[in-house]
Amino acid sequence: MKKIHLGVFEVNSVNHLTQGIWAHPDQQRVHYSKIEYWKNIAQLLERGKFDFMFFADTYGYPKQRTEMAFREATGLPGNDPMMLIPALAMVTKNLAFTMTTSTSYEAPYSNARRFSSLDHVTNGRIGWNVVTTSNKSAADLFGREELFLPHDERYDMADEYMSLSYKLFEGSWEDDAVLIDRENRVFTDPAKVHKIVHEGKYFKLTGYHGTEPSPQRTPVIFQAGSSNRGRAFAAKHAEGIFLKAPTIEVLRDQISDIRRRAAEYGRDPSAVKVFTGLSVVVGRTREEAERKHAEYLSYQSKEATLSSYANVTGIDLTRLDPDSYFENIHTEMGQTHTDRFTKHSKTKKTVREVTEDFLEKGFRGLTVIGTPEEVADKMQYWVEETDLDGFNLEPYILPASYEDFIDLVVPVLQRRGFFKEEYEEGTFRERLFGKGASRLPDHHPGAEFRDPSRLTQE
Ligand SMILES: Cc1cc2nc3c(=O)[nH]c(=O)nc-3n(C[C@H](O)[C@H](O)[C@H](O)COP(=O)(O)O)c2cc1C
Numbered sequence: 001m002k003k004i005h006l007g008v009f010e011v012n013s014v015n016h017l018t019q020g021i022w023a024h025p026d027q028q029r030v031h032y033s034k035i036e037y038w039k040n041i042a043q044l045l046e047r048g049k050f051d052f053m054f055f056a057d058t059y060g061y062p063k064q065r066t067e068m069a070f071r072e073a074t075g076l077p078g079n080d081p082m083m084l085i086p087a088l089a090m091v092t093k094n095l096a097f098t099m100t101t102s103t104s105y106e107a108p109y110s111n112a113r114r115f116s117s118l119d120h121v122t123n124g125r126i127g128w129n130v131v132t133t134s135n136k137s138a139a140d141l142f143g144r145e146e147l148f149l150p151h152d153e154r155y156d157m158a159d160e161y162m163s164l165s166y167k168l169f170e171g172s173w174e175d176d177a178v179l180i181d182r183e184n185r186v187f188t189d190p191a192k193v194h195k196i197v198h199e200g201k202y203f204k205l206t207g208y209h210g211t212e213p214s215p216q217r218t219p220v221i222f223q224a225g226s227s228n229r230g231r232a233f234a235a236k237h238a239e240g241i242f243l244k245a246p247t248i249e250v251l252r253d254q255i256s257d258i259r260r261r262a263a264e265y266g267r268d269p270s271a272v273k274v275f276t277g278l279s280v281v282v283g284r285t286r287e288e289a290e291r292k293h294a295e296y297l298s299y300q301s302k303e304a305t306l307s308s309y310a311n312v313t314g315i316d317l318t319r320l321d322p323d324s325y326f327e328n329i330h331t332e333m334g335q336t337h338t339d340r341f342t343k344h345s346k347t348k349k350t351v352r353e354v355t356e357d358f359l360e361k362g363f364r365g366l367t368v369i370g371t372p373e374e375v376a377d378k379m380q381y382w383v384e385e386t387d388l389d390g391f392n393l394e395p396y397i398l399p400a401s402y403e404d405f406i407d408l409v410v411p412v413l414q415r416r417g418f419f420k421e422e423y424e425e426g427t428f429r430e431r432l433f434g435k436g437a438s439r440l441p442d443h444h445p446g447a448e449f450r451d452p453s454r455l456t457q458e
Contacts, residue, residue, distance in 0.1 A: 001416070001417050001418060002383060002389075002418075003417070003418060003419060003420060004379070004383060004388075004389065004390040004391065004413070004418060004419055005051045005052075005273060005275070005389055005390035005431075005432060006048075006049075006050050006051055006390055006391055006392075006393065006419065007050060007051055007052040007053065007054045007098070007275060007390065007391075007392045007393070008045060008050060008052075008053050008054065008392065008393045008394075008395065008402065009054055009056065009242075009277055009392045009393065009394045009395075010041075010053055010054060010055050010056070010081070011055065011056050011057065011078065011081070012032055012038075012055060012057070012078055012079045012080065012081035012084065013032055013073070013075070013076070013077060013078025013079070014029060014030060014032060014073035014077065014078070015029075015072070015073050015074060015075075015304075016029075016394075016395070017279070017362055017363055017364050017394050017395075017396075018296065018297070018299075018300050018305075018362060018364075018396060019072060019074055019300060019301050019304035019305045019307075019308050019362070020072055020299050020300045020301030020304050020305070021296060021299045021300065021396060021397065022072075022073055022299075023299050024296065024299045024397055026397050026400055027397050027398065028397075028398050028399060029398045032078070032079065033077075033079055035084065035087050038084050038087070038088060039087070039088065039091050040399065041053075041398065041399060041402065042088045042091060042092050042095055043091060043092060044399055044402050044403065044406065045095055045402060045406075046092045046093070046094060046095045047406060048402065048405070048406035048410050049410065049419070049420055049421070049422070049423060050095060050393075051095075051096060051390070051428075051431055051432070052095065052096040052097060052098050052127060052428065053088075053095060053096075053097050053098070054098040054127075054129065054222070054242075054392060055081035055084075055097070055098065055099055055100060056100050056129070056224075057080070057081055057099070057100040057101070058100070058102070058131070058133060058135065058138065059102065059105055059133065059137075059138040059141055059142075060075070060133075060135040060136075060137035060138040060141065060311075061075065061076060061137050061140075061141070062074055062075050062076070062137075062307065062311050063135075063136065063137045063140075063311065064307055064310045064311060064316060065303070065307045065310075068303055068304065068307060069304065069307055069311075072301050072303070072304035074304045074307060074308055074311075075308075075311065081099060081100075082099050082114065082118070085097050085099065085118055085121070085122065085126075086118075086121050086122075089121055089122040089123075089125065093423075094125075094423040094431075095125070096122075096125040096126065096127060096220075096428035096431065097118075097122065097125060097126055097127070098126075098127030098128070098129050098220070098222050098240070099115075099118070099126065099127070099128060099129065100128075100129040100130075100131055101114075101115075101128065101129075101130070101131070102131050102132065102133040102138070103130060103131070103132055103133075103154075103157060103158040103161040103162075104132055104133045104138070104147050104148075104149070104154060104157065104158075105133060105138060105142060105147065108161055108164045108165055108168065108203055108205065109168065109205060109207075109210070111165070112165050112168035112169055112209060112210075113168075113209070113210045113211055115128055115169075115219045116168075116169065116209070116210075116211040116214045116217075117211060117214075118219075119214035119215055119216050119217075119219055120211065120214045120215070123215055123427070124214070124215030124216045124426075124427030124428060124429070124430075124438060125427065125428050126216065126219040126220070126428060127219050127220035127221070127222050127240065127428055128219040128220070128221055128222065129222040129223065129224060129242075130158060130161075130162070130221060130222065130223055130237065130238075131223075131224065131225070132154035132155055132157070132158050132225070133154075134151070134154075134225075134312065134333045135311060135312065135333060136148050136314070136333065137311075148332075150332050151227070151229065151331075151332045151333075151335060152229045155225075155229045155230065155232070155233045156201075157201075157202045158233060159233065159236070159237075160200045160201060160202050160203060160458075161202070161203065162221075162237050162445075162446070163198075163200075163449070163458070164196075164198050164200070164203050164205060165218070165446075166218060166445075166446035166448075166449040167196045167198060167449045167454070167455050168196065168209040169209070169217045169218040169219075169446070170217055170218060170440065170446055170447065170449045170450045171194060171196070171449040171450055171451070171452060171454060171455045172193065172194055172195075172196055172208050172209035172455065173192065173193050173194075173208075173209055173211075173212055173213050174192035174193070174194075174213075175213055176189070176192060177189055177192035177193050177212065177213070178212045178213075188212070193208055194208070194452040194455050195207065195208060195455065195456075196208065196209070196455045196456070197455070197456045198455075198456075198458065199458065200458050215427050215438055216427050216428065216429050216438050216439060217439055217440070218439075218440050218446055219428075220239050220240060220428050220429050220432065221237050221238050221239050221240070221446075222238060222239070222240040222241065222242065223237065223238035223240075223241055223242070224241070224242035224243075224244075225335075225336060226243055226244055226245065226254065226336040226339065227335035227336055227339060230335075230336070231254065231257065231258055231261065232261060234258060234272075235258050235261030235262045235264070235265060235267075235272070236261075236262075236265050236267075236445055237445065237446070238272060239271065239272060239273065239429070239432070239433075239440075239444075240272075240273045240274075240275060240432065241258060241272060241273070241274050241275065242275050242276070242277070242392055243255065243258070243274055243275070243276050244276065244277060244336055244337075244340070244363075244365050245276070245340070245344065245365075246340045246341075246344055246345065247344075247346075248382065248385055248386060250344045251276060251382075251386045251388070252385060252386040252387070255274050255386055255387050255388065256387070258272060258274065259272060259387075265445060266443055266445075267443050267444060267445075268441070268443055271433060271441055271443070271444075273389040273390065273432055274387070274388055274389050274390075275388070275389065275390045275391060275392045276365045276366060276382075276388060276391060276392065277363075277364060277365025277366065277391070277392050277394045278365055278366050278367075278368070278379070278391035278392065278393055278394060279364045279365065279366070279367040279368070279393075279394045279396070280367075280368055280369075280375055280393065280401070280404075280405055280409065281293040281296070281368075281369045281396065281401075281404075282369075282370065282371065282372055282375050282404050282405060282408050282409055283370075283371065283404075284371065284408075285371060286369075286370050286371055286374065289369045289370050289371065290369055293369045296396045296397060300359075302359055305358065305359055305362055306318055306355065306358070306359070308362070308363070309337065309358055312333065312337060312363075313331050313333050313335075313337050313338050314331045314332070314333040315329065315331060315338065317351060317354060317355045317358070318355075320351040321351060322350065322351045322352040322355065323350055323351070323352065324350065324351055325348050325349070325350055325351075326341050326342065326348075326349050326350065326351050326353075326354045327342060327348060329341075329342060337358075337363070341354045341357070364394050365392070365394060366378075366382060366391075372408040372409045372411075372412045373412060375408075375409050375412075376409060376412040376413055376416060376418070379391065379413070379418070380416070380418060383418075393405060426438070
């Protein structure tokens, strides 16, 4: 039986997937700005043998219905999640951390330097979720309107960003460049550090990477956009993909499409691990779980939920005629959550149906409510039906959602041989792809930048 990998879908702020749930009396996420809170969460996840914490992140602010968004803590306030990592690395040994940064807003050099530094301090427990940033408000914050490029072009720019990042991570320093030879006074052998001269359409860089080779060099690359162009990008670069699909059939098709496209890039299709979001409410009985779920949702703010949709897609559902069809929709912002009601829907949907569906599911992925055995059955069924490699757990109430899952579901998964009982030593990439696999595999497009002659070509 295929063993699954498990991560959690986190943000370093108040609300996440259910807008309004901050007001639940047990919701400890309101303490997100305290390091003690995160320490407890990370240690809890390590007790549950989770593979990684995935922190989503974005720049921006709620451009629509801003006052209500502040009242309900939709998006803001929040902290930079990267700042947590050295502290969390000190209090855990095995848990990995996947951090999000944007190819539209971070300079490739400083981004690579930061990730290499994190890979050093975590001893190879870092992944990078590469996003292009689909919200316009980020451009306002940087005073750079021109950075909000059309949807597909953002991914073209991201492709070039990746080539330059591989030059920094993979090519600039040879493995044995650092000698620390006190006798001959050679800290770094200059012959083994190579200059990059990159002059591309979007980026220019001349110089050397700032850090010596870290355990994984390139962090484990993740991607999370399900649009057509997003998947083409993922098939080329990503080693882990977060897919969101409205039905099991769409998910299965997306996974086989990703693996087929990865093979076209000369990659081993099994070297792409696919995760989907999983929301779980578990109880000792089905009734208990259903009661809990209803209680959680009673805190949801409908207004804030619809405004979160508008802020991601640019489409304010409340301004459309509820009886009209949700069709011929085009957005240059995120397309995953428009495609889900158009291209990926079996039937034409009215705005009213789209609104009801979004209020019920929001940005959540698959949802299962039931006993531990029922949850494990569903997880197994989804993996068997779709060829998924794992799940990204999407919490409601913290730490309760993780505690419930770890205490009730994880033992069932382990008993069935579906999830590991112990961590194996190693880096994040080794945990996903096996012992000795700390570095990008040779079939990955980033590996070609190990050749110093590639460092001066586009
Ligand atoms: C599970 C998941 C996590 C995501 N995390 C982030 C994130 O942290 N930051 C961000 O800007 N976008 C995030 N996104 C959005 C996508 O990366 C992407 O930018 C967006 O869906 C628009 O691209 P698309 O049109 O290809 O979907 C996430 C999407 C999914 C499904």
